[in-house]
Amino acid sequence: MTHHALTRHGARALDILDAYWTGLAVQGDLPLWSDVDPGQFQDALDHAFLAERFGRSHARIRVAGGSVSDMAGTPCSGLPLSLLIRPEDRTAFNEAVRLCHTGGAVDIDLTTGANAANRDVSARMVLYPLRDTTGRVTQLLGGVAAIGDAPASAAGPFGVGKVRARPALACRFRLRLVVDNT
Template identity: 35%
Template sequence: MQNSIDGRGEAAWSFLTQRLTRTSKTFGDVLRYWNALRVGTDLPARSDLDPRVIQTALANAFILDRTRPGTIRIRVAGGHMNDLMGMEVRGMPIRAFFDLLERRRLMDLVETVFTKPALLELDLVSNNRSGPIIEGKMLILPMRDAAGNVNKALGCLVTHGDIGQTPRRFRIQRDVVTPIVVTQTPKPAPAMAGFNEPATSFEARPTGAASTPNTGIDGTPHIPTDLEAASKPGPVPWLRIVR
């Protein structure tokens, strides 16, 4: 199932957030924070993500890293995902959470998160023979890396029911792909106040000017520091050394 959402459509984002919040407050909190990190109509940057802001959702949250097409691994994951697999899942491919027969479909869907880009919702079910049936929902949201490429994603997975024997693997009951209309917006450069000096024009030394430098009480040449040069009126020094 596919919908589309304009990057500038705040009403559409508000409706989507409310709909996901009715499923679980975790989804609403994650989507709201992801949307707040956007610059204009662009996607959020992975470097701007501060986990402390969504602390209540951390157990269910994860970060995906797309190293190349078809290779999407879990970079960081919350404790709930470890519990579902019965092991540390960091570094594992995201397809490890799904039944073998579902993995091709899954990878096609997750690829659209990065290539369109798009928001992906998955309704899941796990009915292992040795454990109770559990249902869940996964949300995946695209993000940019430091170079501006869309190969990161913020996601979360919420399940209902006893986990039972692990690992738990899921089938996809329903998928919703929502393409996002984005326009890459350059981020403003950080202010560098205190590090920039005003430009000074070059002034040639007059012919015949005295070549004897100013000396200190011990007879060694004295070169004025930046602070001294700035505090004295008069022409710009011919030579200034920054220590």
């Protein structure tokens, strides 16, 4: 595939993840992590990851697609999600992870200096909270994809740019018939 096609696929993969998570959360509750079915977003798997939260602002990658490992420069299952982030930007990144604890999705712009081809690399990461059966946010569904013209393989650690948090899901009330006087 050409780089342009790969970049378009990465952006599309993040859109697929967003639509999937939003669809799971249709009742107004955060989705259960056990309800995640990778077969439902298979076209985004290369750019997707599942991370387990520990503490309020950290996460460890449980499983990651090939593009995520390529961006990290190493197979990253079992490693901290912050592996993708430069040390000086990890405080800001950890704050973005903490925002998921409140139940909202987080969108993060990532940048790095020049890669091996001497071109700047930009990427976008999305984080979606998933709850366990007790209602706590214990997992994150996420994705990361390069944007722009430079290839992101082995881009090295990224800096954190703009962080956009979506508000927590609002509970949608359902009406039910309580009394029928007919």
